[in-house]
Amino acid sequence: MLVLGRSQVEALIDMDALIDAMAPAMADLSAGRASAPDRIAALVPEQEGFLAAMPGYVPSTGVLMTKLVSLFPRNAATPLPTHQALIVMFDPATGEPAALLDGTAITAARTGACSALSARLLAREDATVLAVLGTGVQARSHARAMCRVRPIREIRIAGRSPAKAAALAAELSSELDTDVRAMSPIEALDGAHIAAATTHALEPVIRRPWLSGGVHITSVGFNPAGREVDDATIADALVCVESRQAALAPFPAGSNDLLTPIRNGVITAQHIHAELGELLSGSRPGRTSPDQITLYKSVGVAVQDAVAAALVATAAREQSVGTDITLE
Structure with a gap:
């Protein structure tokens, strides 16, 4: 072995x-x-x-x-x-x-890789500004992976600790051929073309008023008592997942980002537009306009x-x- x-x-x-x-x-x-x-x-x-x-x-x-x-x-x-x-x-x-x-x-690697695949399928071709919410392992993985599928020229790092955000920005600046800066979540998301949420947030770090049209969002964070994305963003976005069954399964498999707005009557389960595999096969369409907000919610599958x-x-x-x- x-x-x-x-x-x-x-x-x-x-x-x-x-x-x-x-x-x-x-x-x-x-x-x-x-x-x-x-x-x-x-x-x-x-x-x-x-x-x-x-x-x-x-x-x-x-x-x-x-x-x-x-x-x-x-x-x-x-x-x-x-x-x-x-x-x-x-x-x-x-x-x-x-x-x-x-x-x-x-x-760490496969999560960032599948988010990058979602960006390849759903993000605008001219996406150059990446906002990364979080400063941990997945923040690093997503910053590195996204640069491989879109021509990223600016990376904005936002975290609960400004010191950790600054340290991660310095680390990534030394290895990636792009401008990397630390800033607040609102500043990071303003005008971003791709937003990668990689947190254990109790309260949403992705909020609809902070987003610009055409952004592609990836959300991979998990907290049993929290969520990363607010109801308004979920409602406005074209939502894609790895697996409907996995995303809607009870704890510890599913996603509060989707289950909570379903329980609150904001959306129904049918609001999930597609699985990534359906986008790949062509059985479901992807982005239909430059201003459309798209969202990939990951729960991780084997x-x-x-x-x-x-x-x-x-x-x-x-x-x-x-x-x-x-x-x-």
């Missing part, structure tokens, strides 16, 4: 290849060719956290796997990531364990982890990276 640690996984991830690989995975999911049941979780209420299991099978890439992922929002105030994970891959022909991978790095793990494991074998162990 191949064993890969976090630093090895990070070194093996090819973001361009990962963004491309997300497309057939999303198409398989929407067409019913892939299996990705709703995640289940053991709750840790005293820490406001949980440990979830996410199994998945993608026949087109020959990947059978499961991810164990913990979400502890209080880690945001510590050096530890809020999401930490392990992925186990199995031989789909025999069920034999084949690989054990750090899943924390894969979760097929994303499956294709990311497959790419990493293949690269590890080709480069003779990692440790092989024999199971007794």
Whole structure:
């Protein structure tokens, strides 16, 4: 069995290849060719956290796997990531364990990659200004991924801590060929062409009066007691998801950003316009005008982890990276 640690996984991830690989995975999911049941979780209420299991099978890439992922929002105030994970891959022909991978790095990369895929499908071609709400792992992943699918020339970082926002802006400035600045959420969203929400917010950080026409929004944050996007934005936007079933599932699988306005009668479940796979197949249309607001709400699905793990494991074998162990 191949064993890969976090630093090895990070070194093996090819973001361009990962963004491309997300497309057939999303198409398989929407067409019913892939299996990705709703995640289940053991709750840790005293820490406001949980440990979830996410199994998945993608026949087109020959990947059978499961991810164990913990979400502890209080880690945001510590050096530890809020999401930490392990992925186990199995031989789909025999069920034999084949690989054990750090899943924390894969979760960060695949989430940003699928948001970038949504931008490729829905953002305006001339999108050059990116607003990133948040200063953690996903903020970094989204800033890097979005620059690969649109000609981003300006990145605006907004977070609860101005010091963390400034530090992230300096970090990204040193590696990306673009202007990166820290500012308030209202300033960051004013005139932005793409807005990436990557927070554990209790109250919405994306609000309709702060948005300009034509913006594409990606929302990947999760807080059991909160949400990232307000009702007015949800109501006005063309809303897309990975999977309707996953997005509308009860806690801990679904999205408060969609479930809350449904419960409040602001929208119905039919307001979800499309799954990404339906946009890819052409069975549902995407953006229809330059001024249309589009929104991709992600809850994370196992097929994303499956294709990311497959790419990493293949690269590890080709480069003779990692440790092989024999199971007794």
